[in-house]
Amino acid sequence: MNDEKQDNTTHFGFRQVPVEEKAKRVADVFHSVAGKYDLMNDLMSGGIHRLWKRITLERSGVRPGYQVLDIAGGTGDLTRKFSRLVGPQGKVVLADINDSMLKVGRDKLINTGHAGNIEYIQANAEALPFADNTFDIITIAFGLRNVTDKDAALASMRRVLKPGGKLMVLEFSKTDHPALTKLYDFYSFNILPQMGKLIAGDAESYRYLAESIRMHPDQETLKGMMENAGLVNCHYDNLTGGIVALHTGIKP
Amino acid sequence: MPKAMLQAAWISSAELSLNAILQLDPVSLERLKALSGQVIRLEMTEPSFHLCLLPHAQGLDLLQHCEARPDLTLRGSASAFLQMAQSPDMQSQMFGKGISLEGDLGLANQLKQLISGFQIDWEEWLANILGDTLAHPLAQGLRQSAAQGQRMASSLTASLLEYLQEEVRLLPPHPEVDAFLDEVEQVRDDVERLEARIQRLRQKGLNTTR
Numbered sequence: 158m159n160d161e162k163q164d165n166t167t168h169f170g171f172r173q174v175p176v177e178e179k180a181k182r183v184a185d186v187f188h189s190v191a192g193k194y195d196l197m198n199d200l201m202s203g204g205i206h207r208l209w210k211r212i213t214l215e216r217s218g219v220r221p222g223y224q225v226l227d228i229a230g231g232t233g234d235l236t237r238k239f240s241r242l243v244g245p246q247g248k249v250v251l252a253d254i255n256d257s258m259l260k261v262g263r264d265k266l267i268n269t270g271h272a273g274n275i276e277y278i279q280a281n282a283e284a285l286p287f288a289d290n291t292f293d294i295i296t297i298a299f300g301l302r303n304v305t306d307k308d309a310a311l312a313s314m315r316r317v318l319k320p321g322g323k324l325m326v327l328e329f330s331k332t333d334h335p336a337l338t339k340l341y342d343f344y345s346f347n348i349l350p351q352m353g354k355l356i357a358g359d360a361e362s363y364r365y366l367a368e369s370i371r372m373h374p375d376q377e378t379l380k381g382m383m384e385n386a387g388l389v390n391c392h393y394d395n396l397t398g399g400i401v402a403l404h405t406g407i408k409p
Numbered sequence: 410m411p412k413a414m415l416q417a418a419w420i421s422s423a424e425l426s427l428n429a430i431l432q433l434d435p436v437s438l439e440r441l442k443a444l445s446g447q448v449i450r451l452e453m454t455e456p457s458f459h460l461c462l463l464p465h466a467q468g469l470d471l472l473q474h475c476e477a478r479p480d481l482t483l484r485g486s487a488s489a490f491l492q493m494a495q496s497p498d499m500q501s502q503m504f505g506k507g508i509s510l511e512g513d514l515g516l517a518n519q520l521k522q523l524i525s526g527f528q529i530d531w532e533e534w535l536a537n538i539l540g541d542t543l544a545h546p547l548a549q550g551l552r553q554s555a556a557q558g559q560r561m562a563s564s565l566t567a568s569l570l571e572y573l574q575e576e577v578r579l580l581p582p583h584p585e586v587d588a589f590l591d592e593v594e595q596v597r598d599d600v601e602r603l604e605a606r607i608q609r610l611r612q613k614g615l616n617t618t619r
Contacts, residue, residue, distance in 0.1 A: 221477050238470065
């Protein structure tokens with residue numbers, strides 16, 4: 158499952174763009190929305206994104222002393238809780254490819270007194286700058302769909318996981334209920350960009366978010382991709398009727 | 410999955426509202442900060458439910474699943490917990506009555522100090538999460554069920570006693586015990602009288618032989 162087409166283009170929302178351009182375009186989107194990302198997420202999901210993240214955290218099985226990597230950690234929602242749960246002996250690395258998002262996250266965490274066991278690293282998920290077998294848990298929440306080469310990213314995550322370590326992918330997915338799908342489509346393509354325009358002053362970026370969700374592989378496909386990357390015990394749980402799915406896999 | 414979302418929603422709103430209240434209470438926040446890193450587990454029976462509390466400088470994290478070993482576990486019925494929270498005399502509620510403790514008792518003491526310092530109306534807090542229409546009857550119901558539980562416990566004790574006394578006759582009923590005790594008293598008195606009489610007769614015999 159590679160996103161790249163024969164003519165060396167990839168999707169950016171519903172459009173095709175050259176592969177080398179996608180990362181830059183995604184970066185532009187997130188530079189544009191970074192400052193209001195939290196507010197928008199709350200408004201867009203009615204606060205439900207916090208529940209999805211809470212479920213991810215509770216199922217992570219994190220313990221004091223664990224090494225945790227939070228990829229595309231953005232504004233630090235998961236990192237904040239992880240840092241308290243791993244304690245002073247553990248470590249949480251907040252990684253994001255986008256320096257605007259990373260700065261917003263870092264400022265937010267430092268301003269609320271979270272320091273000491275958190276590191277901030279600007280990194281591309283396709284080529285993670287860590288030694289093999291480093292982390293007990295890796296989470297990527299609402300980040301994988303923005304990665305150009307998802308297979309490379311999954312392989313890179315598997316490499317830096319310790320044997321027995323757990324990868325958790327929280328991402329928008331496909332609803333299986335026709336009525337819910339219709340409602341969700343209307344919301345995504347009509348209401349969401351308008352909200353983006355009103356609050357973040359940027360309808361285009363939010364149109365991209367909605368489109369990128371539709372282009373993201375469905376539950377079974379992503380599960381297959383995780384297995385291809387060499388993870389075992391891969392499974393997923395649909396949340397909110399499949400609008401979001403939580404995939405987990407273990408490094409053997 | 411809807412159950413997981415519902416639970417997450419409930420715990421999330423409980424955590425948010427609790428921490429919002431705690432923001433107004435710097436003394437409690439200082440105490441919570443001193444407890445950070447500790448894990449306190451609440452286990453409720455009737456209804457069966459558990460929750461981990463993780464104190465930190467900005468309040469409390471509430472988690473349903475926590476892999477860390479709890480430093481302190483509190484066990485009891487929901488009504489016992491509500492009573493503990495509402496009782497002006499926290500100590501009597503926490504030690505002995507209704508709630509059992511396991512783990513670090515020093516931490517239990519600190520927790521007790523912390524909670525008795527809270528100025529939180531728990532019924533009001535429940536109302537914020539569940540809505541007035543649900544919270545008041547719930548609190549009322551919990552209180553009633555606690556009272557009913559006590560009534561049931563005493564009536565159970567009474568009927569158990571009756572069963573043991575009248576049906577299987579393992580234990581003697583009260584009047585029988587009283588009568589028996591009276592008889593014992595009687596026998597003791599008789600023995601004493603007999604002893605006195607023997608003494609007197611012996612004295613008499615001694616006098617006549619002289």
